[in-house]
Amino acid sequence: MTDADPFDAVDVIISKRDKAELSDAQIDWVVDAYTRGVVAHEQMAALAMAILLNGMTRRETSRWTAAMIASGDRMDFSGLSRPTADKHSTGGVGDKITLPLAPLVAACGVAVPQLSGRGLGHTGGTLDKLESIPGWRADLSYDEMLGQLESVGAVICAAGASLAPADKLLYALRDVTGTVESIPLIASSVMSKKIAEGTGALVLDVKVGSGAFMKDLASAQELARTMVELGTDAGVSTVALVTDMGTPLGQAVGNAVEVQESVEVLAGGGPADVVELTLALAREMLAAVGRPDVDPADRLADGSAMDVWRAMISAQGGDVDAPLPEAREQHVVVAPGSGTLTRLDALSVGVAAWRLGAGRARKEDPVQAGAGVVLHAKPGDQVRAGQPLMTLLSDDSTRFARAEEALEGAYDFSPQADASTQPLVLDRIT
Numbered sequence: 001m002t003d004a005d006p007f008d009a010v011d012v013i014i015s016k017r018d019k020a021e022l023s024d025a026q027i028d029w030v031v032d033a034y035t036r037g038v039v040a041h042e043q044m045a046a047l048a049m050a051i052l053l054n055g056m057t058r059r060e061t062s063r064w065t066a067a068m069i070a071s072g073d074r075m076d077f078s079g080l081s082r083p084t085a086d087k088h089s090t091g092g093v094g095d096k097i098t099l100p101l102a103p104l105v106a107a108c109g110v111a112v113p114q115l116s117g118r119g120l121g122h123t124g125g126t127l128d129k130l131e132s133i134p135g136w137r138a139d140l141s142y143d144e145m146l147g148q149l150e151s152v153g154a155v156i157c158a159a160g161a162s163l164a165p166a167d168k169l170l171y172a173l174r175d176v177t178g179t180v181e182s183i184p185l186i187a188s189s190v191m192s193k194k195i196a197e198g199t200g201a202l203v204l205d206v207k208v209g210s211g212a213f214m215k216d217l218a219s220a221q222e223l224a225r226t227m228v229e230l231g232t233d234a235g236v237s238t239v240a241l242v243t244d245m246g247t248p249l250g251q252a253v254g255n256a257v258e259v260q261e262s263v264e265v266l267a268g269g270g271p272a273d274v275v276e277l278t279l280a281l282a283r284e285m286l287a288a289v290g291r292p293d294v295d296p297a298d299r300l301a302d303g304s305a306m307d308v309w310r311a312m313i314s315a316q317g318g319d320v321d322a323p324l325p326e327a328r329e330q331h332v333v334v335a336p337g338s339g340t341l342t343r344l345d346a347l348s349v350g351v352a353a354w355r356l357g358a359g360r361a362r363k364e365d366p367v368q369a370g371a372g373v374v375l376h377a378k379p380g381d382q383v384r385a386g387q388p389l390m391t392l393l394s395d396d397s398t399r400f401a402r403a404e405e406a407l408e409g410a411y412d413f414s415p416q417a418d419a420s421t422q423p424l425v426l427d428r429i430t
């Protein structure tokens with residue numbers, strides 16, 4: 001602390017520890033002082049734990065978000081000739097929806113600036129998936145982004161270091177201090193980046209279930225409500241769908257295999273759940289920018305979404321016609337019994353894909369482009385004993401045993417033919 005600093009970090013921590021509401025001035029100061037290195041990591045860790053335990057009011061969360069936005073640059077897409085809409089998912093297993101969604105919504109006349117991240121742990125990262133396309137480049141300058149949004153309509157790229165730097169520091173700290181699972185901290189972390197990115201409309205896909213941050217519906221609904229309030233307070237038209245992540249999305253979990261599945265959706269095929277969620281989110285994005293009359297299903301059917309995909313990948317150096325990398329080794333897991341598959345646990349499949357090399361344990365680790373899991377049956381499907389249930393893919397066959405361990409107890413069968421399955425979209429919050 002310097003003479004110019006109006007507060008003492010210890011007083012701010014004690015206020016929150018004792019369940020007081022932090023003032024706007026305290027919040028502005030503590031976020032800024034942490035970014036400047038004046039508040040120490042151990043002090044911010046204590047404050048994050050006090051927030052996790054005692055919560056924040058709507059006013060505090062909104063101010064905390066504004067302070068994180070103010071720590072960096074804001075982008076401005078208001079000069080583009082089309083409206084902008086963005087989607088954010090809280091992350092899940094097999095969640096490749098951004099890949100078909102961004103070109104699809106762009107094909108409907110909306111600009112889609114999609115700043116994405118790399119994966120950590122069992123949920124995959126959009127950039128890791130796209131980097132399996134030979135030549136594709138994630139890092140674009142602001143001018144390149146703007147140019148591509150105007151010419152192609154969609155861009156998926158890495159968020160630059162200047163976007164909400166306070167969040168980058170705080171998220172890394174929360175990751176190692178057991179303070180990730182705080183609804184006000186997750187909501188402000190996500191929304192500070194989305195608001196700073198300058199999108200006109202935002203559709204949130206809040207996942208619930210074993211493969212998601214939020215394991216129960218009530219917590220997912222609360223997170224969705226908190227994020228929608230933050231967006232609305234900041235003047236961004238925001239809506240959230242709460243969607244099931246108890247089982248993986250689609251049949252492919254990994255990097256290149258998820259790109260392949262996304263291309264199938266853009267070609268008019270692909271798994272029913274991926275198509276359903278892509279269209280549901282596209283319709284929300286179009287409604288949010290005042291174009292509810294455009295039907296995105298037509299743009300999948302007429303090939304225009306595929307045209308935008310090809311232009312978007314090529315604009316970032318990717319060779320759309322090059323074969324995607326394939327894993328050197330594969331191992332088939334067969335069904336141990338016969339009946340209807342009633343459960344296929346998302347977290348277990350996500351951990352298996354991660355152990356096969358599709359994900360990373362530390363930020364600096366490389367990922368294998370070809371690694372992952374391809375599912376041959378989904379809940380509701382009939383299977384016979386000995387039939388292939390999934391194929392494990394890796395460049396390194398010694399990884400199969402640990403992946404199979406992750407899959408122990410991951411699925412159930414029932415002799416009844418009509419086992420019911422959960423709907424994909426569980427709630428809509430505005």
Ligand code: URA
Binds near residue numbers: 190
């Ligand atoms: N994703 C984020 O960007 N922040 C969080 O806090 C959690 C998930």
